[in-house]
Amino acid sequence: MSARGKFIFKVLGITISSLFFLLYIFYQGKSIIEGPLISIQSPINGATITSSLIEVRGISDNIARISLNDRPIFIDEEGFFKEKILLSPGYNIIKLTAADKFGRVKEQILELIYRDYDKENSKTTKGS
Numbered sequence: 001m002s003a004r005g006k007f008i009f010k011v012l013g014i015t016i017s018s019l020f021f022l023l024y025i026f027y028q029g030k031s032i033i034e035g036p037l038i039s040i041q042s043p044i045n046g047a048t049i050t051s052s053l054i055e056v057r058g059i060s061d062n063i064a065r066i067s068l069n070d071r072p073i074f075i076d077e078e079g080f081f082k083e084k085i086l087l088s089p090g091y092n093i094i095k096l097t098a099a100d101k102f103g104r105v106k107e108q109i110l111e112l113i114y115r116d117y118d119k120e121n122s123k124t125t126k127g128s
Contacts, residue, residue, distance in 0.1 A: 032062075032102075034062060035062060035100055035102075035104040035106060036060065036061070036062050036063045036098040036099060036100045036104060036105070036106040037060060037061040037062055037063075037098075037106065038058060038059075038060050038063075038066075038096055038098050038106055038108045039058050039059050039060070040056065040057075040058040040096065040108055040110060041057045041058045041059065042055065042056070042057045042058075043056070043110070043112060045109075045110050045111055045112075046111055046112070046113075047112055047113070048112075048113045048114075048115055049087060049112050049113065049114050049115070050114075050115060050116065050117055051114075052086055052087050052089075052114060052116070053084060053085075053086055053087075054084070054085055054087060054112070055082055055083070055084050055085075056068060056081075056082065056083050056084075056085055056094065056096070056110070057080070057081070057082040058080070058081055058082075058096070059078070059079050059080050059081070060075055060079045060081060060098050061079050062100050063075070063079075063098040063099065063100055064099055064100055064101040065098070065099050066081065066096070066097070066098040066099075067096070067097050067098075068083050068085065068094065068095070068096055069085070069094060069095055070095070070097070087112060087114035088114065089114055089115075089116065090113065090114065090115075091111070091112075091113055092111070092112045092113070092114055093109060093110070093111055094109070094110040094111075094112065095107060095108075095109055095110075096108040096109075096110065
């Protein structure tokens with residue numbers, strides 16, 4: 001192999017290695033760039049609920065702390081959380097807040113309507 005071929009091969013090797021190194025750094029730093037993530041799996045936002053006790057379930061990523069209605073909750077090793085909460089009759093707002101170690105905050109609002117159909121039906125049958 002000529003000296004020029006060795007030089008081209010060396011430059012190509014360094015370039016490819018540098019590219020892989022930069023891609024690896026970007027991939028590992030993606031979670032730092034994105035900040036905290038929250039995904040509520042259950043219940044669905046805007047749903048009408050017939051039970052006063054519900055379980056809020058979801059998953060979070062890149063967080064240092066998380067709270068439900070300003071009360072700290074716990075997550076497992078994979079980032080899953082589940083917390084039971086009592087609803088008031090009518091319209092309810094549930095606030096889920098997560099913060100990462102850099103102080104960036106993400107907030108999710110869950111709006112639910114609690115309607116007790118058994119009480120409503122008993123009122124209409126008593127009045128008839």
